[in-house]
Amino acid sequence: MPLLIATGAGAASRFDIGLVIASGMAIGTLFTLFIVPVMYTLRPHAILIFLLSVLLITLSLYGWFFKIL
Numbered sequence: 001m002p003l004l005i006a007t008g009a010g011a012a013s014r015f016d017i018g019l020v021i022a023s024g025m026a027i028g029t030l031f032t033l034f035i036v037p038v039m040y041t042l043r044p045h046a047i048l049i050f051l052l053s054v055l056l057i058t059l060s061l062y063g064w065f066f067k068i069l
Contacts, residue, residue: 006014
């Protein structure tokens with residue numbers, strides 16, 4: 001934070017560096033606090049949906065195959 005509020009010689013370049021660091025820390029914190037837990041929460045549900053869809057497709061293909069025979 002001191003880089004963002006610095007004054008004097010070279011303050012403009014320090015502000016740019018401080019802005020990048022502060023923005024990166026804020027985005028990283030938000031990602032860690034919100035996005036990662038949501039992904040861990042949705043992951044089992046997504047796996048279940050995938051497995052059920054594979055099962056339904058497999059059963060429908062087998063049903064189609066046995067109708068031909």
